[in-house]
Amino acid sequence: xxxxxxxxxxxxxxxxxxxxxxxxxxxxxxxxxxxxxxxxxxxxxxxxxxxxxxxxxxxxxxxxxxxxxxxxxxxxxxxxxxxxxxxxxxxxxxxxxxxxxxxxxxxxxxxxxxxxxxxxxxxxxxxxxxxxxxxxxxxxxxxxxxxxxxxxxxxxxxxxxxxxxxxxxxxxxxxxxxxxxxxxxxxxxxxxxxxxxxxxxxxxxxxxxxxxxxxxxxxxxxxxxxxxxxxxxxxxxxxxxxxxxxxxxxxxxxxxxxxxxxxxxxxxxxxxxxxxxxxxxxxxxxxxxxxxxxxxxxxxxxxxxxxxxxxxxxxxxxxxxxxxxxxxxxxxxxxxxxxxxxxxxxxxxxxxxxxxxxxxxxxxxxxxxxxxxxxxxxxxxxxxxxxxxxxxxxxxxxxxxxxxxxxxxxxxxxxxxxxxxxxxxxxxxxxxxxxxxxxxxxxxxxxxxxxxxxxxxxxxxxxxxxxxxxxxxxxxxxxxxxxxxxxxxxxxxxxxxxxxxxxxxxxxxxxxxxxxxxxxxxxxxxxxxxxxxxxxxxxxxxxxxxxxxxxxxxxxxxxxxxxxxxxxxxxxxxxxxxxxxxxxxxxxxxxxxxxxxxxxxxxxxxxxxxxxxxxxxxxxxxxxxxxxxxxxxxxxxxxxxxxxxxxxxxxxxxxxxxxxxxxxxxxxxxxxxxxxxxxxxxxxxxxxxxxxxxxxxxxxxxxxxxxxxxxxxxxxxxxxxxxxxxxxxxxxxxxxxxxxxxxxxxxxxxxxxxxxxxxxxxxxxxxxxxxxxxxxxxxxxxxxxxxxxxxxxxxxxxxxxxxxxxxxxxxxxxxxxxxxxxxxxxxxxxxxxxxxxxxxxxxxxxxxxxxxxxxxxxxxxxxxxxxxxxxxxxxxxxxxxxx
Ligand code: ATP
Numbered sequence: 001x002x003x004x005x006x007x008x009x010x011x012x013x014x015x016x017x018x019x020x021x022x023x024x025x026x027x028x029x030x031x032x033x034x035x036x037x038x039x040x041x042x043x044x045x046x047x048x049x050x051x052x053x054x055x056x057x058x059x060x061x062x063x064x065x066x067x068x069x070x071x072x073x074x075x076x077x078x079x080x081x082x083x084x085x086x087x088x089x090x091x092x093x094x095x096x097x098x099x100x101x102x103x104x105x106x107x108x109x110x111x112x113x114x115x116x117x118x119x120x121x122x123x124x125x126x127x128x129x130x131x132x133x134x135x136x137x138x139x140x141x142x143x144x145x146x147x148x149x150x151x152x153x154x155x156x157x158x159x160x161x162x163x164x165x166x167x168x169x170x171x172x173x174x175x176x177x178x179x180x181x182x183x184x185x186x187x188x189x190x191x192x193x194x195x196x197x198x199x200x201x202x203x204x205x206x207x208x209x210x211x212x213x214x215x216x217x218x219x220x221x222x223x224x225x226x227x228x229x230x231x232x233x234x235x236x237x238x239x240x241x242x243x244x245x246x247x248x249x250x251x252x253x254x255x256x257x258x259x260x261x262x263x264x265x266x267x268x269x270x271x272x273x274x275x276x277x278x279x280x281x282x283x284x285x286x287x288x289x290x291x292x293x294x295x296x297x298x299x300x301x302x303x304x305x306x307x308x309x310x311x312x313x314x315x316x317x318x319x320x321x322x323x324x325x326x327x328x329x330x331x332x333x334x335x336x337x338x339x340x341x342x343x344x345x346x347x348x349x350x351x352x353x354x355x356x357x358x359x360x361x362x363x364x365x366x367x368x369x370x371x372x373x374x375x376x377x378x379x380x381x382x383x384x385x386x387x388x389x390x391x392x393x394x395x396x397x398x399x400x401x402x403x404x405x406x407x408x409x410x411x412x413x414x415x416x417x418x419x420x421x422x423x424x425x426x427x428x429x430x431x432x433x434x435x436x437x438x439x440x441x442x443x444x445x446x447x448x449x450x451x452x453x454x455x456x457x458x459x460x461x462x463x464x465x466x467x468x469x470x471x472x473x474x475x476x477x478x479x480x481x482x483x484x485x486x487x488x489x490x491x492x493x494x495x496x497x498x499x500x501x502x503x504x505x506x507x508x509x510x511x512x513x514x515x516x517x518x519x520x521x522x523x524x525x526x527x528x529x530x531x532x533x534x535x536x537x538x539x540x541x542x543x544x545x546x547x548x549x550x551x552x553x554x555x556x557x558x559x560x561x562x563x564x565x566x567x568x569x570x571x572x573x574x575x576x577x578x579x580x581x582x583x584x585x586x587x588x589x590x591x592x593x594x595x596x597x598x599x600x601x602x603x604x605x606x607x608x609x610x611x612x613x614x615x616x617x618x619x620x621x622x623x624x625x626x627x628x629x630x631x632x633x634x635x636x637x638x639x640x641x642x643x644x645x646x647x648x649x650x651x652x653x654x655x656x657x658x659x660x661x662x663x664x665x666x667x668x669x670x671x672x673x674x675x676x677x678x679x680x681x682x683x684x685x686x687x688x689x690x691x692x693x694x695x696x697x698x699x700x701x702x703x704x705x706x707x708x709x710x711x712x713x714x715x716x717x718x719x720x721x722x723x724x725x726x727x728x729x730x731x732x733x734x735x736x737x738x739x740x741x742x743x744x745x746x747x748x749x750x751x752x753x754x755x756x757x758x759x760x761x762x763x764x765x766x767x768x769x770x771x772x773x774x775x776x777x778x779x780x781x782x783x784x785x786x787x788x789x790x791x792x793x794x795x796x797x798x799x800x801x802x803x804x805x806x807x808x809x810x811x812x813x814x815x816x817x818x819x820x821x822x823x824x825x826x827x828x829x830x831x832x833x834x835x836x837x838x839x840x841x842x843x844x845x846x847x848x849x850x851x852x853x854x855x856x857x858x859x860x861x862x863x864x865x866x867x868x869x870x871x872x873x874x875x876x877x878x879x880x881x882x883x
Pocket of ligand 1: 431
């Protein structure tokens with residue numbers, strides 16, 4: 001039942017071959033059979049990494065290779081089989097932990113991807129249903145409207161003004177108008193105008209089509225199959241971390257060579273030299289770092305998804321933390337998007353507060369021609385779908401239908417009695433919509449749109465039930481400004497009656513102005529508080545709207561985006577933005593200072609986003625329509641609404657707010673900042689611990705002190721005791737003041753100069769404790785080297801665990817920081833301590849780690865030195881030497 005050229009067949013033969021029905025679709029049981037036969041309608045956009053590949057990648061890590069070399073050296077030079085086996089066991093454990101964590105990370109990402117799935121509207125069992133696009137099958141009858149992403153290849157059955165953007169498939173950027181006629185077999189892909197293809201978007205109109213190919217069999221599937229070796233790109237963070245690891249490897253090599261060289265000069269035992277060099281290699285490398293970072297990102301994403309924020313790409317989390325400008329539209333994001341007709345103004349008549357009345361009764365309804373024409377205009381120049389149970393459509397258009405219903409007039413009847421001949425659809429540049437209808441009088445053109453756009457087309461006005469010369473345009477401009485200043489969205493209405501059908505290019509001229517309607521769309525209650533939070537967090541909110549300047553200003557004042565007595569420089573009008581030529585410096589300054597842009601087009605929004613980016617800003621952008629897609633792509637973080645946004649916008653966005661709440665973005669930014677903070681914390685934590693190990697081993701060797709640490713002891717520290725606190729750091733909530741400080745810079749490295757300095761100071765404080773106890777036990781207490789080694793080892797364990805408390809920012813008090821309040825930290829310390837004590841009682845492990853019994857006094861010294869390192873670090877911190 002595969003269909004090679006459905007475009008060359010009649011609709012009937014396609015439908016018959018697929019055993020479907022254009023009015024009722026297929027049954028659910030047939031769907032099940034066909035999913036079995038054709039598979040799900042999915043294309044792996046990026047092939048998920050194979051399990052085996054994840055495993056191999058773990059072994060491919062330079063860290064693992066160094067450990068293997070260390071094991072080899074130990075075996076060859078030291079002939080130490082137990083230690084070699086121990087190192088190899090550790091390597092295996094590292095590989096397995098890394099493997100499990102990465103697999104889990106990938107699983108949770110996969111789960112997130114599932115949440116961002118697209119949906120399609122289909123006819124099944126005679127009913128209209130919304131289903132996941134992954135379960136579309138050949139034979140399904142697909143219903144599409146503006147903003148939908150086409151989810152399968154389908155042959156068109158009916159079209160209404162359908163235009164499709166196929167750039168993703170053919171590269172053609174113009175929308176292609178479609179029809180349903182049969183085409184010759186030789187028609188090339190881009191000319192198959194009776195078909196729609198997976199991955200393209202509905203730019204205009206609506207259609208019904210029958211699915212002919214799904215998943216891999218679609219045109220998109222075939223293209224992707226050809227080049228499907230594209231693999232998941234590494235996130236910038238992963239790249240930064242691996243660059244950091246590389247640096248550490250060089251550092252290790254340097255130290256190892258230094259130790260071997262000085263050992264050789266001092267004519268030391270080769271066995272000791274190799275052992276020390278291996279210990280160093282092991283010490284320097286933060287084994288858990290990449291995995292912990294990925295886990296922290298994945299966990300943050302999962303946490304947000306539970307709160308209705310879906311982050312589609314891992315790298316977005318990092319960018320979120322650095323976002324410093326948020327561009328938003330007005331309707332629906334800052335306002336409720338529950339439009340209601342509030343005021344009607346005709347020449348000589350004002351009808352206001354209509355929204356408060358359930359039933360509207362106008363005494364002169366019969367007599368007022370203006371009112372009658374505006375009713376016809378409201379219904380006919382309107383794309384609301386009337387026959388569905390809940391009416392669907394644009395919010396102003398829905399409001400118009402509701403208004404007409406309040407007058408006890410049936411809009412459906414008006415539509416049926418005045419069929420549409422032509423439609424000039426609304427677009428954001430012309431800012432108006434027009435229809436040509438066959439009416440009692442012959443033909444009537446109805447136009448509605450932005451006041452400035454409509455008034456330019458009118459030379460007459462309906463006054464005293466007659467068309468008269470339109471002389472008082474200025475007066476009308478003032479009336480509209482007044483309405484807009486109340487925060488109302490204003491639409492102007494015009495019409496003309498004709499005996500004959502006009503040519504298309506003559507439709508929009510010599511119109512008669514009827515009047516205007518002001519729509520009430522209240523600002524969202526919760527937005528005000530969020531705007532305040534953003535202000536404190538150093539994030540600028542910018543409103544970019546297609547609406548009237550005064551409407552925008554009023555709403556901006558209501559939500560606290562502009563002060564009540566705002567100066568005009570905070571608001572710019574679209575017509576003042578000249579992007580055709582390079583904007584001059586004054587213009588750039590004006591743009592950067594403004595918070596509201598009114599009457600801007602989607603192209604201007606895109607230009608504004610670019611301008612912000614060129615000026616070193618990280619931009620988040622809200623968008624919901626087809627026209628917003630370029631700007632959503634361009635912005636550093638594209639944000640779409642889950643309910644109101646079109647599928648195409650959701651597809652283009654990096655973040656989807658499932659509950660459509662502007663305020664939800666606050667959570668995402670907070671989480672982004674917290675994650676980045678945590679990653680920095682555990683990078684500093686792990687590096688300072690490792691540095692302490694390296695310097696302790698190195699110094700002890702150079703000073704010819706008894707070896708404080710053995711390779712296996714260090715591996716134990718790095719893999720067991722360090723990992724838990726590091727993981728726990730990633731579980732924190734974020735500092736209390738996280739939204740009270742400015743955002744980080746774009747591309748900020750994980751480690752700033754200050755953080756490197758802090759790492760060194762913390763590392764050296766631990767080293768001081770370890771070398772201190774070694775020297776004290778050696779010179780003062782004069783203990784055996786095994787006991788000295790154990791005291792040094794336990795001091796290191798404890799000092800490293802306590803080091804976690806140094807990771808809080810110095811601006812927060814020691815007793816009130818997020819780390820002290822994080823229960824995970826306390827649990828991780830307890831677990832690490834229990835393991836450290838526990839292994840002493842497992843003879844093979846305790847032997848391999850060279851452990852022995854310590855007296856209470858010796859344990860006492862361990863505690864004193866370990867806490868000493870914490871006190872020392874805190875002194876440096878309070879003196880301002882560290883972060
Ligand atoms: P917002 O930021 O409030 O969401 P927007 O950027 O979506 O606004 P547009 O949709 O571009 O604004 O609308 C711009 C203007 O076009 C509106 O102020 C209104 O005057 C007019 N307009 C909006 N919708 C329609 C429509 N369905 N028919 C005719 N005119 C419309």
